[in-house]
Amino acid sequence: MLIPPYGGRLMNLMLDGEERRQELQRAADLPSVILAPRAMCDLELMATGAFSPLDRFMGRADYERVLDEMRLADGTVYPVPVTLPLADPPEVGKDIVLRNPNNVRMAILRVEEVFEWDRDREARQVCRTNDGRHPLVAEMASWGRYYASGPLKVLNLPSHQDFPALRKNAAEVRAELEELGNTKVVAFHTRTPIHRIHEEITRKAVEQVGANLLVQPVVGMTRPGDMDHYTRVRTYLILKDKYYDPRRTVLSLLPLAVRHAGPREAVWHAIIRRNFGATHLIVGRDYASAGVDSKGRLFFGSLEAQELMRALGPHVGVTMVPYEELVYLPDEDRYEVEGQVPPGRRTLSISGTDVRNDYLAAGKPLPNWFTRPEVAEVLARAFPPRHQQGFCIWFTGLPSSGKSTIAEVLAVLLMERGRQVTLLDGDVVRTHLSKGLGFSQQDRDTNILRIGFVASEIARHHGAVISSAVSPYRSTRDQVRAMVGEDRFIVVYVNTPIEICEQRDVKGYYGRARAGEIHGFTGVDDPYEAPANPEITLTTTDCTPEQNAQRIVGHMREKGFLPA
Ligand code: ADP
Numbered sequence: 001m002l003i004p005p006y007g008g009r010l011m012n013l014m015l016d017g018e019e020r021r022q023e024l025q026r027a028a029d030l031p032s033v034i035l036a037p038r039a040m041c042d043l044e045l046m047a048t049g050a051f052s053p054l055d056r057f058m059g060r061a062d063y064e065r066v067l068d069e070m071r072l073a074d075g076t077v078y079p080v081p082v083t084l085p086l087a088d089p090p091e092v093g094k095d096i097v098l099r100n101p102n103n104v105r106m107a108i109l110r111v112e113e114v115f116e117w118d119r120d121r122e123a124r125q126v127c128r129t130n131d132g133r134h135p136l137v138a139e140m141a142s143w144g145r146y147y148a149s150g151p152l153k154v155l156n157l158p159s160h161q162d163f164p165a166l167r168k169n170a171a172e173v174r175a176e177l178e179e180l181g182n183t184k185v186v187a188f189h190t191r192t193p194i195h196r197i198h199e200e201i202t203r204k205a206v207e208q209v210g211a212n213l214l215v216q217p218v219v220g221m222t223r224p225g226d227m228d229h230y231t232r233v234r235t236y237l238i239l240k241d242k243y244y245d246p247r248r249t250v251l252s253l254l255p256l257a258v259r260h261a262g263p264r265e266a267v268w269h270a271i272i273r274r275n276f277g278a279t280h281l282i283v284g285r286d287y288a289s290a291g292v293d294s295k296g297r298l299f300f301g302s303l304e305a306q307e308l309m310r311a312l313g314p315h316v317g318v319t320m321v322p323y324e325e326l327v328y329l330p331d332e333d334r335y336e337v338e339g340q341v342p343p344g345r346r347t348l349s350i351s352g353t354d355v356r357n358d359y360l361a362a363g364k365p366l367p368n369w370f371t372r373p374e375v376a377e378v379l380a381r382a383f384p385p386r387h388q389q390g391f392c393i394w395f396t397g398l399p400s401s402g403k404s405t406i407a408e409v410l411a412v413l414l415m416e417r418g419r420q421v422t423l424l425d426g427d428v429v430r431t432h433l434s435k436g437l438g439f440s441q442q443d444r445d446t447n448i449l450r451i452g453f454v455a456s457e458i459a460r461h462h463g464a465v466i467s468s469a470v471s472p473y474r475s476t477r478d479q480v481r482a483m484v485g486e487d488r489f490i491v492v493y494v495n496t497p498i499e500i501c502e503q504r505d506v507k508g509y510y511g512r513a514r515a516g517e518i519h520g521f522t523g524v525d526d527p528y529e530a531p532a533n534p535e536i537t538l539t540t541t542d543c544t545p546e547q548n549a550q551r552i553v554g555h556m557r558e559k560g561f562l563p564a
Contacts (some may be wrong), residue, residue, distance in 0.1 A: 001276040006054030014152040020122035026279040026377040027097040027105045041220040041257035048169035059113045059149035067125040077315040079264035087144035112150035132478030141475045150328035174277040184211035187278035191222040193235040207324040221257035225485035231382040260290035262300030263308035270318035386560035390459035395468040397494030400495040402540040419464040426469025451478030474529040475499035493534035
């Protein structure tokens, strides 16, 4: 009764019964690779048909045409590459086993094809930029150089302990929608809590189309810095239980790793939702946007996703329901499309940024016209005011530029103001966290990423962390920014001229590097890539460490991270 899946049938790559038992056993002896979180998400959705007609990570012919024309090799519209990056090329013609990070055997891949890919080209085609501020572009830097493709036999799916009742695959969602009995289904995609305005948009859309509603939030990999899905799903459950009509609504969690690819992403989401039974997809402005680049410009035009959906929607069999921003008319207690407000009426609106900055971060309750009170309560509990939230102050600069000196003063000033502080000094962490790492480019990157990982954990748990490490490479810093989260990552660039650093030469390394005793030393025979757009730039020839630390404290207070 529902719309058929894209390409006619739902792919199902799962083995079961005796065949699965045998293949599991055989897999124990095969060469294995560990899947990254993104590949885990892709595998799960591919295995259960959400990416139909895809039945494998893309081979070269599909991949190339997807990049250039948003079509698979056979001409089917498919806008986003789904690939398996590997650091080492596996042998063609052999089987390999794909494992999850806990070494569980997930799938056997018969390697039919291995090819090298070009990061810059894929970034430009899919994300339309190679700016590392784009979260997928930043992540690509850590992907292996090869893509592998071939038939998959899936042995296990990722297991999800959270919200099991909402973890439904495409076939299960289809069954539920069938039961509600309407061939028209409007899908609503989201990666944020559902506020009154979104609720209103979904309600308007289903009325306009005469459809049922599939609320399908993404819980795989979303934008770095997005609200955690545990909190979000608790808010969705409130809406499902109290505010949406149960005879017309299905709520399902989608373990999708999004690409932040704007227009291409919108069409991809339409294909995925069609596989779940949807005939319509709600698409607003800045759909699947990736925020702004290092120059503060949007990666995609606000209406581009709607334009591409309008053009390609008919090819993928999904109709777009476009929506305009709604505003609230307090005097009439109703919502209206921004451009259609009768003249002279009072209007209210709160942006996502305002929610975080002006309400949650400030400890101010969200008004009822904006958010259902039960939802507001969940959010307030999950997001303490900003001065109790975590952050990471990331120093970068040449050796001996003054990072550690300023960082130590800053740590004391922050503690004096009531924050718990962890100082991660690039040299000090080498005695434990990064013990054994050398100074090759790769080892130095590993050192920075380890610091970044620890920093992101501390910040996530509401701690204050200061990192002081040369961190000379831009792409590595971008990766750390993505790990910690844009809104709590503060880069401090200590911009001391190299001649001064060399005169200071705290550890005597410049001397040894000039004498050729050590190699690959930043500033001497290895590059230092200055940050393009740091939150703070310090000079140390005209300011004391104390003055500079005070300046950072001022910035942090202004941003609300310290009590006024
Ligand atoms: P880094 O951590 O960047 O390698 P350090 O902080 O260990 O650098 O060393 C910087 C050296 O420069 C210290 O000996 C410090 O006393 C000296 N110095 C002189 N003036 C300043 C200043 N204004 N800010 C920071 N350090 C300064």
